[in-house]
Amino acid sequence: MSHSPALLAVFGNPVEHSLSPLIHDFFAKQEGRAIKYEKRLVEGDFATCARKFFAEGGIGCNVTVPCKIEAFNFVTGKSKRAIAAQAVNTIVSSCDSAGERTYWGDNTDGFGLFNDLLRLYCPLKGSRILIIGAGGAARGILPALQNDGSMQSITIVNRTTAKAQELIASMQEFYAQNLPEKQLCPMSACSFADLQDSKLRFEVLINATSLSMSKSLPDLKDDYYRHARFAYDLFYTPEGKTVFTEQAKSLGVSESFDGLGMLVGQAALAYEQWFNSRPDINSTLEYMRKVLAARA
Numbered sequence: 052m053s054h055s056p057a058l059l060a061v062f063g064n065p066v067e068h069s070l071s072p073l074i075h076d077f078f079a080k081q082e083g084r085a086i087k088y089e090k091r092l093v094e095g096d097f098a099t100c101a102r103k104f105f106a107e108g109g110i111g112c113n114v115t116v117p118c119k120i121e122a123f124n125f126v127t128g129k130s131k132r133a134i135a136a137q138a139v140n141t142i143v144s145s146c147d148s149a150g151e152r153t154y155w156g157d158n159t160d161g162f163g164l165f166n167d168l169l170r171l172y173c174p175l176k177g178s179r180i181l182i183i184g185a186g187g188a189a190r191g192i193l194p195a196l197q198n199d200g201s202m203q204s205i206t207i208v209n210r211t212t213a214k215a216q217e218l219i220a221s222m223q224e225f226y227a228q229n230l231p232e233k234q235l236c237p238m239s240a241c242s243f244a245d246l247q248d249s250k251l252r253f254e255v256l257i258n259a260t261s262l263s264m265s266k267s268l269p270d271l272k273d274d275y276y277r278h279a280r281f282a283y284d285l286f287y288t289p290e291g292k293t294v295f296t297e298q299a300k301s302l303g304v305s306e307s308f309d310g311l312g313m314l315v316g317q318a319a320l321a322y323e324q325w326f327n328s329r330p331d332i333n334s335t336l337e338y339m340r341k342v343l344a345a346r347a
């Protein structure tokens with residue numbers, strides 16, 4: 052094992068709040084690896100900041116809001132997951148046989164969520180899934196759910212309905228071009244008003260809006276919670292509870308979880324790509340809950 056620390060970073064704006072350095076430092080400590088994981092604020096162009104970092108010896112990085120699309124355009128090669136999401140959150144740098152630097156881009160957000168749903172025994176098979184929100188996070192998780200494909204249907208409800216429709220159209224286009232043989236689980240888009248008037252039922256509710264950040268709830272009638280068995284909020288808190296998971300619990304949803312497991316899961320897959328070694332999720336989650344609680 053090398054004695055000089057491997058240089059890594061997370062790029063974003065803002066970036067100060069990012070938990071990625073803590074998570075990756077914990078992963079590295081578990082296996083006695085020396086890393087130097089920095090936070091890099093992107094104030095202009097992502098590509099310029101990234102080139103500077105890699106010229107300084109960076110071997111890989113994570114990318115957060117609002118740079119994931121710029122990162123997608125920056126990389127020289129990308130995974131199918133990144134193409135499906137049209138966004139990159141992980142870059143691995145290496146040199147090709149001609150000595151040219153190459154940048155491989157991936158999107159590990161969807162894996163992070165999907166892996167967490169499995170860890171939590173989410174009843175995906177045969178279920179009707181409601182994804183609330185159609186922003187960057189929903190874009191990352193939809194291909195992970197479609198790759199599994201065991202659910203009965205996926206409905207996306209969003210304040211801006213057109214964004215949910217565009218998301219579905221771009222997913223259909225991705226699969227038609229890249230995996231035409233894939234049978235997609237049926238997807239539909241709707242508005243919150245459509246749901247007020249509908250008698251649809253969902254077993255699994257996934258909140259991919261940013262509403263919990265401001266302690267607000269999506270405009271969903273109580274019946275949707277009453278019929279659900281599992282609720283997941285991508286947002287996370289030290290206690291593992293959000294306004295959404297609390298609402299679900301109070302209306303009888305038996306299982307409700309926040310998104311810290313997704314965060315750790317996406318980080319674990321990024322780490323594996325840099326070092327070819329998969330970190331342990333459960334011990335990291337336990338550590339991160341303690342860190343967050345101490346900060347609260």
Ligand code: NDP
Pocket residue numbers: 116160163183184185186187188189209210211212214259260261262263264269285286287310311313314315317
């Ligand atoms: P975006 O800004 O890309 O999307 C925000 C989403 O929230 C959009 O669907 C938006 O609707 C909706 N929204 C925002 N405000 C309102 C409102 N007042 N009423 C109704 N809908 C609203 O954010 P991201 O997708 O990147 O992140 C979403 C959440 O996921 C955040 O809480 C973030 O912290 C969390 N997240 C967690 C991760 C994890 O690893 N656990 C990873 C990534 C994100 P509209 O399109 O109409 O604007």
